[in-house]
Amino acid sequence: MTHLTLQAVTKRFNAAYxxxxxxxxxxxxxxxxxxxxxxxxxxxxxxxxxxxETPTSGSVTFAGRDITHVPANRRDFGMVFQSLxxxxxxxxxxxxxxxxxxxxxxxxxxTRRIAELLELIQLPHMANRPVTQLxxxxxxxxxxxxxxxxxxxxxxxxxxxxxxDAKLREAMQVEIRLLQQRLGITTIMVTHDQREAMTMADxxxxxxxxxxxxxxxxxDIYREPVxxxxxxxxxxxxxxxxxxDGRDSVSLPGGQQIVVTRPAxxxxxxxxxxxxxxPEDVCVKPVSMGAGPNxxxxxxxxIRDVGASVEATIDCAGFTLTVATxxxxxxxxxxxxxxxxxxxxxxxxxxAARQAH
Ligand code: ATP
Numbered sequence: 496m497t498h499l500t501l502q503a504v505t506k507r508f509n510a511a512y513x514x515x516x517x518x519x520x521x522x523x524x525x526x527x528x529x530x531x532x533x534x535x536x537x538x539x540x541x542x543x544x545x546x547x548e549t550p551t552s553g554s555v556t557f558a559g560r561d562i563t564h565v566p567a568n569r570r571d572f573g574m575v576f577q578s579l580x581x582x583x584x585x586x587x588x589x590x591x592x593x594x595x596x597x598x599x600x601x602x603x604x605x606t607r608r609i610a611e612l613l614e615l616i617q618l619p620h621m622a623n624r625p626v627t628q629l630x631x632x633x634x635x636x637x638x639x640x641x642x643x644x645x646x647x648x649x650x651x652x653x654x655x656x657x658x659x660d661a662k663l664r665e666a667m668q669v670e671i672r673l674l675q676q677r678l679g680i681t682t683i684m685v686t687h688d689q690r691e692a693m694t695m696a697d698x699x700x701x702x703x704x705x706x707x708x709x710x711x712x713x714x715d716i717y718r719e720p721v722x723x724x725x726x727x728x729x730x731x732x733x734x735x736x737x738x739x740d741g742r743d744s745v746s747l748p749g750g751q752q753i754v755v756t757r758p759a760x761x762x763x764x765x766x767x768x769x770x771x772x773x774p775e776d777v778c779v780k781p782v783s784m785g786a787g788p789n790x791x792x793x794x795x796x797x798i799r800d801v802g803a804s805v806e807a808t809i810d811c812a813g814f815t816l817t818v819a820t821x822x823x824x825x826x827x828x829x830x831x832x833x834x835x836x837x838x839x840x841x842x843x844x845x846x847a848a849r850q851a852h
Contacts, residue, residue: 723846
């Protein structure tokens with residue numbers, strides 16, 4: 496069932512469009528992530544869903560009801576926003592109790608609910624601790640407990656983990672995702688971190704300049720990006736300007752011809768085309784393998800070996816490729832070595848070039 500529907504939602508600040516005719520359906524129980532570079536309109540869109548900002552035009556429907564002009568405090572959504580910090584003078588339990596008090600939940604029910612939430616966020620022993628004495632991750636968990644205390648039908652998270660260091664952030668991503676799945680609560684999360692979106696989301700909405708560039712499951716977007724902008728924003732990629740013959744072959748910047756799988760939605764050969772190949776799809780072969788289809792000669796110029804994975808930079812005539820492999824898969828790579836880089840046809844995607852500004 497679709498829970499939340501946005502129809503042509505638009506927000507203009509003076510003459511500038513922060514959000515420009517966004518149509519979107521968020522299904523029940525899913526976690527959807529708004530992802531995009533700074534200033535693309537993610538937060539403004541989330542604030543309109545929250546009721547903290549009124550759309551210039553368009554409508555927001557929730558569970559079949561038009562809520563476009565319903566004030567935030569009447570929407571009963573849970574929110575974790577940077578601007579809605581925990582109350583520093585209160586304990587963990589008092590913070591979590593706050594929305595329950597607002598709703599005049601009776602004391603016995605409140606006590607039960609607080610105990611349940613403390614278990615859920617795995618901080619039962621910290622009920623009476625002032626929130627100022629918690630770590631960043633613990634504070635974040637309390638903020639989430641407070642947001643879900645009154646069992647909202649929709650949870651809105653705006654960069655909830657941005658203040659945390661990398662390791663804690665990764666751990667919290669998993670924790671929040673597991674909690675969201677356990678509760679089955681429909682959630683929208685804003686982030687500019689593609690790895691975070693890929694870890695947590697059922698669906699990613701990639702935004703570009705106030706519009707939706709692509710919506711889909713994380714791996715579908717990773718494998719089949721619709722444009723250079725999306726290809727570049729999601730994951731690492733080799734993106735090369737190519738000339739496309741309109742069928743199944745392209746010429747690379749060095750003039751080499753390679754075969755590609757003809758895309759279902761073939762870009763027009765007259766437009767600017769980019770070839771995308773992900774680093775893990777490039778196969779490095781010894782020179783002794785000899786020439787072959789889609790095999791390019793190159794020289795290794797840099798190796799980043801971090802133990803679990805190896806990243807190699809290969810200089811081919813006219814362009815550079817980044818390759819992701821492991822020392823087990825491709826042993827003995829060293830800078831200066833001559834190699835062959837094979838680009839499997841089915842891994843070569845063609846996308847329309849990013850439009851000039
Ligand atoms: P970030 O990741 O940096 O938070 P964002 O994708 O969330 O960015 P928004 O905060 O939604 O982007 O902003 C989108 C655009 O709208 C930006 O150009 C911003 O400057 C503009 N904007 C946002 N709020 C206002 C406001 N209250 N008044 C005027 N312009 C605004």
